[in-house]
Amino acid sequence: MKKQELIPHLFRTEYRKIVSVLCRRFGFDQMETAEDITSDTFLEAAQTWSFNGVPSNPAAWLYNVAKNKAKNHLQRNNIFESKVSPEVKINHSEFQELDIDLSPQNINDSQLQMMFAICHPAISPEAQIGLSLRILCGFGIDEIAEAFLTNKETINKRLFRAKEKIRNEKLKIELPNPAEIDERLENVLTTIYLLFSEGYYSVSQNQTLRKDLCFEAMRLCNMLIENNSTNKPPVNALLSLMCFHASRFEARLGKNGEHILYDDQDVSLWNADLISKGAYFLKCATTGNVLSKYHIEASIAYWSTQKTDTKEKWENVLQLYNRLLQVAYSPIAALNRTFALSKANGKAEAIVEAEKLKLTDNQFYFTLLGELYTGIDHDKAKSNFKTALSIARTPTDKQVIQKKLDQLQQ
Amino acid sequence: MDEFILIFRHEDGTKVASPEQIEVWMKQTMDWIGGIAAQNKFSSGTGLPFDDARVVWHNNVVTNGPFGEIKETIGGYIIVKADSVEEAVGFAQGCPVLMGEGNSVEVRKIARRDGVH
Numbered sequence: 001m002k003k004q005e006l007i008p009h010l011f012r013t014e015y016r017k018i019v020s021v022l023c024r025r026f027g028f029d030q031m032e033t034a035e036d037i038t039s040d041t042f043l044e045a046a047q048t049w050s051f052n053g054v055p056s057n058p059a060a061w062l063y064n065v066a067k068n069k070a071k072n073h074l075q076r077n078n079i080f081e082s083k084v085s086p087e088v089k090i091n092h093s094e095f096q097e098l099d100i101d102l103s104p105q106n107i108n109d110s111q112l113q114m115m116f117a118i119c120h121p122a123i124s125p126e127a128q129i130g131l132s133l134r135i136l137c138g139f140g141i142d143e144i145a146e147a148f149l150t151n152k153e154t155i156n157k158r159l160f161r162a163k164e165k166i167r168n169e170k171l172k173i174e175l176p177n178p179a180e181i182d183e184r185l186e187n188v189l190t191t192i193y194l195l196f197s198e199g200y201y202s203v204s205q206n207q208t209l210r211k212d213l214c215f216e217a218m219r220l221c222n223m224l225i226e227n228n229s230t231n232k233p234p235v236n237a238l239l240s241l242m243c244f245h246a247s248r249f250e251a252r253l254g255k256n257g258e259h260i261l262y263d264d265q266d267v268s269l270w271n272a273d274l275i276s277k278g279a280y281f282l283k284c285a286t287t288g289n290v291l292s293k294y295h296i297e298a299s300i301a302y303w304s305t306q307k308t309d310t311k312e313k314w315e316n317v318l319q320l321y322n323r324l325l326q327v328a329y330s331p332i333a334a335l336n337r338t339f340a341l342s343k344a345n346g347k348a349e350a351i352v353e354a355e356k357l358k359l360t361d362n363q364f365y366f367t368l369l370g371e372l373y374t375g376i377d378h379d380k381a382k383s384n385f386k387t388a389l390s391i392a393r394t395p396t397d398k399q400v401i402q403k404k405l406d407q408l409q410q
Numbered sequence: 411m412d413e414f415i416l417i418f419r420h421e422d423g424t425k426v427a428s429p430e431q432i433e434v435w436m437k438q439t440m441d442w443i444g445g446i447a448a449q450n451k452f453s454s455g456t457g458l459p460f461d462d463a464r465v466v467w468h469n470n471v472v473t474n475g476p477f478g479e480i481k482e483t484i485g486g487y488i489i490v491k492a493d494s495v496e497e498a499v500g501f502a503q504g505c506p507v508l509m510g511e512g513n514s515v516e517v518r519k520i521a522r523r524d525g526v527h
Contacts, residue, residue: 318444325452326447329450357449
């Protein structure tokens with residue numbers, strides 16, 4: 001790896017580890033200190049390495065420097081505390097222990113605990129994603145801002161408010177106790193899935209960044225699987241779901257970032273390795289008797305890896321959507337269910353059901369109606385596509401709808 | 411928004427259907443419930459299998475049931491969200507159970523635990 005690529009690469013892989021360990025050591029309320037020390041470490045690396053060359057083990061070098069900086073910080077704190085308030089020192093006897101443990105085991109534990117701390121229900125979902133990207137994935141503020149299509153100030157403010165919340169609520173970096181773990185895990189999985197969706201459905205044109213978001217979400221999910229206390233069926237189901245979706249990454253985006261619809265995708269671009277990984281984790285998810293929404297969604301995603309239109313496929317997909325909507329309603333699931341209904345039971349029935357949904361502020365609702373009326377009622381198909389076009393927000397979406405309108409005219 | 415329970419009443423629960431027929435009914439029922447859920451109007455519900463069904467009577471008498479003196483049985487129920495009883499009746503009218511002659515769906519409002527109802 002070239003030197004100019006090495007530091008950004010290390011930043012992506014090592015920042016989160018160091019920050020988690022330091023943060024856990026200092027306490028959640030001192031997250032900024034942990035971040036400052038870690039950033040300082042990378043700054044020092046950039047300066048030193050350009051003069052002295054890259055050390056033989058760059059990660060170990062970073063750990064060492066971070067360790068020393070952290071020790072200095074604790075030392076200063078200790079001196080302050082022993083001079084200013086000697087009594088306090090007795091209560092803070094752990095502060096005497098200055099060693100910073102950057103062993104692989106402690107790095108892993110710290111990151112896992114950090115995940116639960118960040119995904120605490122007291123923190124807003126938006127801030128959870130921001131903090132996850134910053135602390136758990138080592139994303140720069142610029143990158144986070146780009147992923148959210150906003151500016152650095154907004155992201156900084158959002159992160160600042162989240163950290164304030166952490167201090168006020170006195171949140172701790174620890175794994176929840178076994179009785180609480182399933183409930184808290186749900187929150188963690190929601191954030192991971194949001195993170196993934198942010199990348200998968202993002203309006204950002206930066207494809208590398210979008211893929212990174214998805215793979216980071218998968219990495220976090222994998223960390224939960226590698227730990228015995230968090231390796232639960234819904235976690236496996238979520239990873240399976242993400243693998244199936246990610247398998248179509250290369251096929252769903254055109255050269256200019258335009259969206260290629262499922263029907264038009266080149267199947268040879270689907271990633272067979274990710275599809276078989278998805279199948280593997282889906283199998284792992286079927287232990288126990290929990291049927292989470294991720295199980296149902298992963299099963300739907302499995303059928304999406306079968307391109308051929310068969311009666312069996314659409315009947316299965318329809319029934320899965322019927323179940324999914326009973327446990328977790330969402331407008332997009334309602335629309336997809338109606339599409340599956342048209343494939344399984346015919347367009348006439350699907351049109352009646354679609355008209356009942358009344359999702360009139362949703363462009364995809366009108367795209368679906370346009371689709372269903374195509375070949376049945378030309379005027380209604382056209383007027384629905386036109387309504388969809390008028391409320392579509394992104395150029396990519398408009399492009400897709402315009403293409404459908406053009407096909408209709410032919 | 412209120413909640414209504416739709417109770418499926420079968421005129422004669424002892425009638426035996428073929429597995430193929432049961433499969434068709436299952437699909438129709440799942441599609442019907444899915445349609446309600448797609449409107450975000452589904453709350454909960456379940457089928458009530460006839461295995462292990464008992465009727466407990468006055469004077470501590472327990473019979474295998476619900477068959478015997480009464481033929482009519484309850485096959486299941488769902489609870490839906492609806493703005494009015496008319497809307498709930500609209501949902502009930504789509505229930506596949508009604509394809510059987512003599513069958514009915516009873517629509518009842520769920521009491522709100524707000525001290526008024």
